[in-house]
Amino acid sequence: MSETEQNQVESNLFPRVRIVLVETTHPGNIGATARAMKNMGLYKLVLVSPHLFPSEKAIWRSASAADVVEGAQVVSSLEEALEGCQLVIGTSARERRIPWPMLEPKSCGEKVFKTQAAGKEVAIVFGREAHGLKNEELQMCHFHVNIPTGKAYSSLNLGMAVQVLTYEILQASIAATDQSDQASQEDDAWDMDYATSDALEHFFVHLESTLVETGFHDPENPRQLMTRLRRMFNRIRMDEMEVNILRGFLTSINHLKAKKPE
């Protein structure tokens, strides 16, 4: 390991927390994000289909965080970016038609800190500068976080939003080390590992096909059924055994249908 790498290992306070930027338009915002991250002790940057990357502008704006920019992982889908994550939080500027479990930045920082401290992978997802995250992307998240603003102007610059949320993660970490082992992590109190994002996505695919099979769900006339079910199951973070139980139940329904003559 080189000296630089060694340094990075020591100063990477939250190695299990990834910042995910989706389809970023301005490379300057990627650089600003990298600097904000490194200032707060984060290094893991994942870029989903950035418009322009690599970019000199991103390096320039990152100032002394060029290592974070250069170490960024570029992927082509949000699913890929979230692989292995057990907690996914999406940034959402607007009120949605179907409310989702919401966090304030401070409670977001606390949740992220506790979850990564319990050894789990966490992602915070930031959308496009102009349009944020799409509904189907927001529905892949367990929680949404919104940064409160004044009424006149509610849209924060992307890098600024990263700065506020990563600041709150470091704040939570400082508060926790101050109080030392006061609250033994709630995540540790659970008896099973949480399901990963990919396991959950497989479950949702299986659920939807089974809903179609029993005739309950008509994909031609979806009436927000899958949205409501996703919201419901994402409200809790299902553990591995729960997902296995539900998939076993779905499979038993599939067999029922298979045995039925046409």
Added chain:
Amino acid sequence: MSETEQNQVESNLFPRVRIVLVETTHPGNIGATARAMKNMGLYKLVLVSPHLFPSEKAIWRSASAADVVEGAQVVSSLEEALEGCQLVIGTSARERRIPWPMLEPKSCGEKVFKTQAAGKEVAIVFGREAHGLKNEELQMCHFHVNIPTGKAYSSLNLGMAVQVLTYEILQASIAATDQSDQASQEDDAWDMDYATSDALEHFFVHLESTLVETGFHDPENPRQLMTRLRRMFNRIRMDEMEVNILRGFLTSINHLKAKKPE
């Protein structure tokens, strides 16, 4: 008063709080500061001898906060910028040889909020991008504020520092005006009524009989299946529509079974 001016009066949440930038080098940072301020409900920007101002770059980076940039007051000394202030807080990156009363960002936000609410003028002073505030400037401040960072990289971008400190002012304001029962607010934010206990019990009975029907659940060998499912669904705290959806799904499974010949 024009309509624009009227709007600004209404959305200027902290008219007695001024953000003071000393000898800013990059006009982009002035624009970023203006946007950060307006996002958090602040409008009063004072520039001490900026290197390049007015500037197109500042307007561009401010996005929809051009009014804050254009309304900025340009002065030639920090004394002038602080005229009439009863609380002055200076941002300080480094440990100083002579310790000064220090604030954390959160306590800074609370102090600023309380002081302006008491009708007093407040200034937060930000130094040069490369060198911060000089000792004689820092000594004009009642308090210093430092934004905690990771060890590897402690120097925040100027606009980011403004964002964090103004965010904490708005947070203090929200906490002060909105200490009413948080739990009841969470409940009010949901779009459906929560399901009653009896509706849930009917659901669990229906779920169990259907699990038996598909052959997934053997009541003679229950293996904590219903316990785990109850724990899971109780964690979700289902709303009425969610229970209705799941019961509809169970009924569609029951019909499948009914059609199947023995």
